[in-house]
Amino acid sequence: MERLTTFLAHSNVLSNQQFGFRPGKSTIDALTKATDEIYNNIENKKPTIGMFLDLTKAFDCVNINLLLRKLYNYGIRGKAGELLQSYLKNRQQYVELQDFDNTNTLRKYSSDTQPVSSGVPQGSVIGPLLYLLYVNSIIEEPTTVDKMLMFADDTSLLFTSPTLIETQNIANQRINQISNQFADHSLLVNSSKTNYIIFKTPQSNINTNLDILLNNIKLQQTEHTKFLGLVIDNNLNWRGHIQYLTKKISSALFLLRRMSQIGSQQISLTVYYTLIQSVITYGINLWGASNETNVQQIFRLQKKAVRYINNLGYRDSCQTTFRQLQILTVPSLFIYQTLLHNFDTLHTLPRLGDTHEHNTRHRTQLAYTKHTTHSYEKHSSYLTAKLFNKLPTEIKSTTAIKKNFKKSLRDYLLNKCLYSVNEF
Numbered sequence: 001m002e003r004l005t006t007f008l009a010h011s012n013v014l015s016n017q018q019f020g021f022r023p024g025k026s027t028i029d030a031l032t033k034a035t036d037e038i039y040n041n042i043e044n045k046k047p048t049i050g051m052f053l054d055l056t057k058a059f060d061c062v063n064i065n066l067l068l069r070k071l072y073n074y075g076i077r078g079k080a081g082e083l084l085q086s087y088l089k090n091r092q093q094y095v096e097l098q099d100f101d102n103t104n105t106l107r108k109y110s111s112d113t114q115p116v117s118s119g120v121p122q123g124s125v126i127g128p129l130l131y132l133l134y135v136n137s138i139i140e141e142p143t144t145v146d147k148m149l150m151f152a153d154d155t156s157l158l159f160t161s162p163t164l165i166e167t168q169n170i171a172n173q174r175i176n177q178i179s180n181q182f183a184d185h186s187l188l189v190n191s192s193k194t195n196y197i198i199f200k201t202p203q204s205n206i207n208t209n210l211d212i213l214l215n216n217i218k219l220q221q222t223e224h225t226k227f228l229g230l231v232i233d234n235n236l237n238w239r240g241h242i243q244y245l246t247k248k249i250s251s252a253l254f255l256l257r258r259m260s261q262i263g264s265q266q267i268s269l270t271v272y273y274t275l276i277q278s279v280i281t282y283g284i285n286l287w288g289a290s291n292e293t294n295v296q297q298i299f300r301l302q303k304k305a306v307r308y309i310n311n312l313g314y315r316d317s318c319q320t321t322f323r324q325l326q327i328l329t330v331p332s333l334f335i336y337q338t339l340l341h342n343f344d345t346l347h348t349l350p351r352l353g354d355t356h357e358h359n360t361r362h363r364t365q366l367a368y369t370k371h372t373t374h375s376y377e378k379h380s381s382y383l384t385a386k387l388f389n390k391l392p393t394e395i396k397s398t399t400a401i402k403k404n405f406k407k408s409l410r411d412y413l414l415n416k417c418l419y420s421v422n423e424f
Contacts, residue, residue, distance in 0.1 A: 001126050004076070013074050014132060015139040020152035021128040027228040028283060028341060030151050032380050035236065035286055037147060037158055038199045039379045043371055047164040047198065049171050049212075050232075051157040052225050054193035055182065058153035059131055060119040063186045064088050067120070067134045074133060084130075091116040118186065128152060138181045145170050148178070151228055164198070168210050171196070175214050191217040195225055197234045201375060230283045236375070238287040242294045245279060245287075249301045252276050253308070260308045268309045269325065276305050281333060285341050288334035288421075289378040295421060299330035322417050331421045332413040335387055340406060342384040346399050349385055364396075365389045390424055 005023070008014055014022065019030040034050070041048040068085055076084065095111040120127040120134075131152060140148050147158045159174065161167040179189045191214045198208050198221070212219045224233035224240040231241035252275035260268045280298060288295055306318045306327060322329055328336055350367040366385035369376070376382060388396070395412055398404040418424055 001129070004080070004126070004129065007075070008129075008133075011075065014136055015141070015150075017139045017142070017148055018132055018136065018150045020150065020154070021132060027151055028285070030149050030156075031228055031230060031283060031286060032341070034149055034156060034158065035232075035378070036380050038236065039376050041160045042199070042201060043373050043376045046160045046162060047167050047200065049159045049167050049196055049198055049210075051159070051171065051175060051196040051212075051219075052194065052227050053155040053157070053178075054190040055153045055155065056188045056190045058135075058187055059122050059127065061186050061188070062120050062131060062134050063118060066185065067130060070133055070137070071130075087126075088120070088130075091121070135182075135185065135187070138178070138185065140178075146174050154228060156227060164210070168212060171212050175212065175219075179214055189214065191215060191219065195220040195222045197222060197225060197232065199234055199236065201235065201373065230286065236290070236378070238290040238294055241283070241287050242297055245298055246301065248279050249276055249298070249305075252279070253301065253305060256305055257308050260311065265309060272305055272309060272327075276302070277327070277333075280330060281337060284330075284334050285338040285380070285383075286378075288330075288338070289383055292421060295330055295334060299419070302330050319417050319419070323414060326414060328410070328413055329418055331418040331424070332416065334421060335418070335424060336409060336413055338380075338383055339387055339391075339409060340402075342380055343399075343402055343405065345381065345384055346388060349381060387424070 009023075019025040019027065019033075038048050038050070068081075068088065071084060072081060092113045093116050094113045097109045098106060099109070101107050120130045135150070135153075139150055140146070142148075145159060145161055149156045149158075157171075157175065157178070159167050159171040161170055182189055194214060196212060196219055198210070208221065210221060212221075224231055226232075226244075231238070231244050233240050252271070255275065256268060256271050259271050280302065303318050304314075306312075306321050306325065307314065307316065309325065310318070310321045312318055312321065346366075352365045352367050366388050368385050369379070369382055371377070371379075371382070377386075391409070392412065395405070395408045398408045416423075
């Protein structure tokens with residue numbers, strides 16, 4: 001597995017639009033790239049149609065013979081090719097059930113063994129990588145009118161053009177082309193579960209009555225959908241995701257309260273980090289940029305959790321407790337995760353001093369991208385520059401090594417204990 005991964009990385013085989021099961025790429029990378037593209041289009045006054053495809057049992061439908069031919073074409077031959085062929089072909093499977101009979105004795109019942117004619121083994125280490133190679137040729141490189149992003153079998157398409165009608169026509173043409181490509185690989189796009197969103201600003205008066213057809217079936221238009229763990233809406237205001245987070249955290253708070261009453265503080269902290277902070281942290285660099293109201297709604301729940309952990313009253317201040325427990329507040333988590341996620345871009349973003357030779361005080365500050373819309377201020381590059389410029393000089397000087405920057409930034413934010421992003 002390690003040798004195969006190294007070979008693929010060295011050969012640059014896999015598309016850059018594929019984010020699944022790859023070192024250095026994550027769901028947040030895919031989501032950030034998609035939302036940045038939408039913010040760019042809104043800034044340029046171009047309507048965007050985002051389409052979210054559902055593939056029916058994709059891993060189970062892989063054509064093994066076609067996969068082996070693709071592996072050969074990618075250069076996986078000789079002993080390596082033979083090893084993978086023996087692994088994939090002539091596999092057998094059966095179903096086993098367990099039940100108690102009339103005498104309350106546990107018995108096992110097994111079906112006959114049947115050959116596996118298609119699919120890559122799920123639950124295996126190499127299965128996801130084989131699937132990536134199988135669909136790699138389907139992924140189109142970005143153009144000026146459409147972009148395709150994949151995380152394993154989760155596929156999203158972004159279509160844009162100067163007018164909504166042109167965008168609709170492009171979407172109709174491309175979705176059927178891509179559906180045919182999937183069909184050539186024995187993969188089926190499920191029309192009933194595939195939907196699309198028209199992304200726009202809240203002030204936009206775009207007529208959203210569109211007809212987008214896949215295999216002569218009208219696709220469902222929706223105002224929000226769940227993609228890679230985040231609830232995305234047509235205005236990118238993240239209200240739907242905040243509601244989702246609120247329900248999930250509230251359920252965890254019930255358990256945390258009970259554990260704080262019967263267990264130690266360490267157990268309560270374990271519950272907090274596992275069920276609450278992990279949920280808050282995921283995608284906070286995206287939904288946390290929406291508005292202060294969203295951040296404060298989740299922050300109130302976090303404060304409730306901290307009070308449970310430290311057995312405080314519901315009116316007691318918990319600012320000291322945040323520092324004592326070494327827990328970053330929600331506003332601090334937003335800043336921390338945004339800067340860390342975009343750390344690699346800190347050395348590539350333009351500086352104010354790039355446009356002149358004068359030794360001014362702010363020449364090393366990151367330059368903001370000129371923009372005309374409020375939406376663009378949620379773009380990852382804009383947010384990175386805005387937040388980085390507010391850091392003390394001693395922290396900015398640690399960017400040569402990510403580990404040092406991470407520690408300095410965390411210590412700084414723990415000490416500040418921000419109750420609002422506006423305090424930063």
